[in-house]
Amino acid sequence: MTNKPTIQDVAKKANVSVATVSRVINEQGGVRKPTEERIKQAIKELRYVRNAVARSMVRKETKTIGVIIPDICNPFFPEIIAGIERKAIGADYSTTLSSSNESKKIESKIIQSFVERGIDGVIITTADENGEHLQPLFDANIPVVAVDRAIKHFDVDTVLTGNREGAYEAVRHLIMQKHEKIAIIRGPQDTTPGLERYKGYCQAMEEYGLPIKEEWICDGDFMEDSGYELTKKLSTCKEMPTAIFSSNNLMSIGAIKALYDMSWVLGKEVSFVGFDDIDIATFTNPPLTVVSRPMRNLGELAFQLLFERMKQDPLVKNQKREFIVTPHLIVRQSCKRSVY
Amino acid sequence: MTNKPTIQDVAKKANVSVATVSRVINEQGGVRKPTEERIKQAIKELRYVRNAVARSMVRKETKTIGVIIPDICNPFFPEIIAGIERKAIGADYSTTLSSSNESKKIESKIIQSFVERGIDGVIITTADENGEHLQPLFDANIPVVAVDRAIKHFDVDTVLTGNREGAYEAVRHLIMQKHEKIAIIRGPQDTTPGLERYKGYCQAMEEYGLPIKEEWICDGDFMEDSGYELTKKLSTCKEMPTAIFSSNNLMSIGAIKALYDMSWVLGKEVSFVGFDDIDIATFTNPPLTVVSRPMRNLGELAFQLLFERMKQDPLVKNQKREFIVTPHLIVRQSCKRSVY
DNA sequence: CACTAAAATCTAAACGTTTACATTTTATAA
């Protein structure tokens, strides 16, 4: 088949200039009705499709946002993406998705590719919260919104959860059930969620004068396998915990599987609270008590912040904004009152 | 800050032409060592970043694939995307993601946007298998690979699952457990998975001379709520089924919730097999017997097929290819032998 | 040294749109 029709072809057919066609395509007004009709007819007959690449070159914007997440298969992130996308579509933005698999190196490559492609803005849950590797984005004046994990090295708009608060409530709930020996499966301490949730755990324990034994602190990596292995390891504790607080959803899944494999009776021999609600939480026996947060709203808020930044003059330095969404505890039945 | 440096600036600084700089950037050879070093030094000093948009205009390729799925929060699709992305990255492609939310209208808008943006290829799980609304992709000579759902109106490469085969094995398993009254929660009959899985159910029932009562056939929409409502509705059957086969993961979740809410004892009062394995399946009590398939491999295969198409001359008409990935049954404990 | 062939490098058009400024057309008022 022949080459695709261009705006030039439409102009020729409608007997006008390309500027006039451009005015009609972009609905800018300033074109007489009969002229407009002729142009629209020509577009239809030629089956003209505008070329967004050419437009991007002139306008220096691509109407595309980049989303960088660590793990698409963690149920948390699809919810975030659903929220972002719902808003992005309404604003005529396309969403380019990339997963870093918790690798700073891969993330750097993604960022380089995004800058080259002229991405207008980026929403990121970074693999490395230091964030120095995000320098190319700032060099290119590309606005960034961080979700769930903060970025230390730059001032960027951030959407977080009240991690400490949520963890505090979770551990406090266990304490109110008379648990005194509470273990934590914490996330990487160089991440905001990992660190803050751990702090929430410590705060609750200290507030009630409870000991924090070294062997009760298990260092996970937010992945299911680490939750599994660390929970199994808990069985070798000198002083067995009677309750476990897990810092994220996948580690919770792993932990529950380990409890099952060790024939520890959830809700009886050991109580459990996890951070982040997922479908599975209602299916475990008994259903899990969890810290929940509105994931789609997080995504929508992230896009909203980014959208405002993309509309702004990049040279105007505005104060960074930080939103902290409050999680809440959903009490199901995985916490039994301790009879000690 | 001043405008970003262009290839022109690099050329000036290195005392060469833009063509020579382009040769170095694209590693095309034919440049003397000292010249190459000067150019690389200039790139570094100017912090030059190549402009992929300009390149796309000249080359008429964007190194971007579009992925259109119905529902990002269905755990099936993140796995597919993980598979696609793993391959895409290796081939230097970016992945633009869009969810249609099972809406043909939204899907048409996504397609229009993808065509305008010069997307090089599309992987789609379409909202409407007739597929006529995909016409703009074919008009634009954009290769398409269909995943999980076929496209009737065009010949496109397709990656499917042995839906009928998987459903047949699932239902047969129930029959071998002496179940004779088996209900199905089927997906939309205008979709390949919906229809083929229903056919597999029928084939198994007919093969063993078992009746298929109208009231045992429940029409769902692949979403959790439909699984829930339809399972509840089963309690009003004149002739109560003793087993349920659910045609997808989310409807299985809904169904299990309904059984729980109705206090039907899973694995005792009713047996259950679902299509697609998900984490939840191991957590229900008892854990679910399911039809499983290698989702990441589906994604990788889809990208592979698309990649080959994108490399091909679009005017060369090759035979469409169809791959059918064989699912397998994972027997857990949600099927109790019927004592009838 | 001269000639020729090969290698290296350069020139400038092309890709398709947008838009600033120029030109033409139209409408209105005197």
Added chain:
DNA sequence: TTATAAAATGTAAACGTTTAGATTTTAGTG
């Protein structure tokens, strides 16, 4: 009817890269 202002439309440069074909430089041979 003429003049002027406003509206409509046109012209051509710009955006930043790639590359075909031209030109220059270099290497090798007689």
